Amino acid sequence: MPAVPVSAGPRRARVRLRDAGPTVFTQMSQLAGLHGAINLGQGFPDTPGPSVVVDSAVAALRAGHHQYPPVPGLPALREAIAAHQRGWYGIEWDPAREVVVTTGASEALAAALLALVGPGDEVIVLEPYYDSYAACVELAGATLVPVRLTPPAFTFDPAALRAAVTPRTKVLLLNTPHNPTGTVLPPESLRQIAETARAHDLLVIADEVYEHLVYEGPHLPIATLPGMAERTLTIGSAGKTFSFTGWKVGWATGPADLVEAVTAVKQYLSFSSGTPFQHAVAEALRLPPVRITALRDSLRERRDRFVAGLRDIGFAVHVPQGTYFVTADIRPLGEADGLAFCRSLPARCGVAAVPNQVFYADPAAGRPYVRFAFCKQQAVLDEALGRLAALRSGSPPASTAPFSSIASIASILPTEEASS
Numbered sequence: 001m002p003a004v005p006v007s008a009g010p011r012r013a014r015v016r017l018r019d020a021g022p023t024v025f026t027q028m029s030q031l032a033g034l035h036g037a038i039n040l041g042q043g044f045p046d047t048p049g050p051s052v053v054v055d056s057a058v059a060a061l062r063a064g065h066h067q068y069p070p071v072p073g074l075p076a077l078r079e080a081i082a083a084h085q086r087g088w089y090g091i092e093w094d095p096a097r098e099v100v101v102t103t104g105a106s107e108a109l110a111a112a113l114l115a116l117v118g119p120g121d122e123v124i125v126l127e128p129y130y131d132s133y134a135a136c137v138e139l140a141g142a143t144l145v146p147v148r149l150t151p152p153a154f155t156f157d158p159a160a161l162r163a164a165v166t167p168r169t170k171v172l173l174l175n176t177p178h179n180p181t182g183t184v185l186p187p188e189s190l191r192q193i194a195e196t197a198r199a200h201d202l203l204v205i206a207d208e209v210y211e212h213l214v215y216e217g218p219h220l221p222i223a224t225l226p227g228m229a230e231r232t233l234t235i236g237s238a239g240k241t242f243s244f245t246g247w248k249v250g251w252a253t254g255p256a257d258l259v260e261a262v263t264a265v266k267q268y269l270s271f272s273s274g275t276p277f278q279h280a281v282a283e284a285l286r287l288p289p290v291r292i293t294a295l296r297d298s299l300r301e302r303r304d305r306f307v308a309g310l311r312d313i314g315f316a317v318h319v320p321q322g323t324y325f326v327t328a329d330i331r332p333l334g335e336a337d338g339l340a341f342c343r344s345l346p347a348r349c350g351v352a353a354v355p356n357q358v359f360y361a362d363p364a365a366g367r368p369y370v371r372f373a374f375c376k377q378q379a380v381l382d383e384a385l386g387r388l389a390a391l392r393s394g395s396p397p398a399s400t401a402p403f404s405s406i407a408s409i410a411s412i413l414p415t416e417e418a419s420s
Contacts, residue, residue, distance in 0.1 A: 032352035049243040060276035073101025080285040105237040105250035115261040117142040128359030154181040158192035177210035182320020209237035309385035324375035
């Protein structure tokens with residue numbers, strides 16, 4: 001009987017992603033927890049969303065809504081999403097065929113890219129870009145092609161976009177309001193992007209999860225521009241609009257063929273999820289507009305105060321036009337490497353941030369920039385500024401003891417930010 005060969009060890013699965021380690025959000029949150037730091041790295045609010053929406057979720061639980069919803073989402077939620085798009089932007093979508101509910105906007109993004117691109121295809125993104133874009137493009141076997149927003153104002157260059165298009169380009173992945181910079185593309189830039197998409201017959205995946213966090217003027221969906229509705233898949237999120245990031249309720253809207261393609265992939269990712277939360281989000285989307293914009297108005301005040309505080313400390317700051325993130329240049333403080341800066345910051349000052357270089361294909365381009373999240377209570381932001389003031393004086397901060405707040409408790413959780 002032949003001898004059975006002795007195995008050298010367990011067989012290792014081939015890692016599909018080149019960098020399959022913990023995300024930067026997980027790493028910085030772990031450092032925040034280790035040092036009791038205020039976590040301004042991850043984009044999660046530390047205040048609850050509207051109580052009436054919470055009550056709707058509780059009511060759905062008590063009513064026994066515990067089983068799978070339909071794969072495309074509860075009909076009531078799809079109808080509410082279609083009504084939201086019609087009421088806010090005048091876009092008409094059929095809730096039965098042109099709306100799909102997903103497990104957060106991150107699943108909508110992943111399913112869209114897996115459904116619409118493959119090996120040999122190219123996906124253009126605005127750089128810096130949210131890190132899951134690169135991961136999802138890689139999982140689909142496609143190639144990511146960055147078009148850089150130009151600092152310090154992170155402006156869009158239409159010539160750079162046109163130069164990036166090749167015969168292999170299939171999708172333009174557009175994010176506005178933009179994470180991490182907070183830039184909101186003006187109407188003229190959107191028109192130029194739409195013109196390029198039409199000229200080259202490109203699909204557009206529009207990540208608009210921060211649509212209700214625009215501080216100057218209204219949000220303009222690219223799907224509303226001439227010739228764009230039929231080629232655009234728009235992604236939205238209840239987490240960003242209502243401060244329920246942990247509920248993981250997102251959606252995609254667009255022409256039936258694109259939505260059906262996303263749904264076909266989505267059914268093999270999560271199948272479906274969050275039945276009671278879907279009931280609650282349907283109620284949330286029916287709230288009066290003033291309830292939906294309340295978070296934006298509150299964040300505008302916090303943005304202005306936080307930006308002023310960072311500038312007083314010595315940062316050069318780009319004022320965000322949308323989202324709840326601030327990009328700051330550390331060079332005026334005598335620093336040069338954002339990653340090293342952010343790794344040392346929790347121990348040094350008791351504050352956590354995220355280095356922007358992880359959002360660039362060429363990390364050197366984003367090395368001097370860091371991102372702070374200001375979706376925190378004002379007292380938390382004030383305490384963070386007080387601690388960061390040590391960077392200006394060169395002296396130790398007044399206190400780096402663990403801060404007693406929801407934010408500091410949440411900071412120890414090894415969760416990822418996701419698009420929600």
